[in-house]
Amino acid sequence: MTDITVLLPSVLQPLAGGQSILTAPADVAVTVAGVLDSVTGGYPALSRRLRDETGAVRRYVNIYVNGNEIRRLQGLATEVSPGQELLIIQSVAGG
Template identity: 40%
Template structure:
């Protein structure tokens, strides 16, 4: 599956706008896999308690995971994961 990386974080992914992950049990597992290869990236997404940071939105498909099961949200193979800054709109 693909994880879309926002402009603001691409300096941590060698400029890549997408990362590929073969499979993951849930979002926490997926972020853990990304974090293994990009530890700074994970730190930007999760706070000291391991929760999604206040100003970060993560979407599984088109849905904000805060409406799903948060980090326990399932990520079926082939799903598109999007990371976006939360401060937009209004």
């Protein structure tokens, strides 16, 4: 079994127990939604920061699989294969 690696930006790390990398075990391709469910199960605050009440990715959260933003692919249904990385970036607002 090969893990899928989820990389978190520093702003989200406190919501994941201070971790910068979370892993989701996988032996077959899974969806981005499945990976998020797996890694945020123990971190409800992180889950709420990434997705809204309907389960959709919040608009200020960008998720990349192999450098491709999932909104340009199949969104949460985008497949992630074992060994791949999922990068989460939270937009920072300010002026």
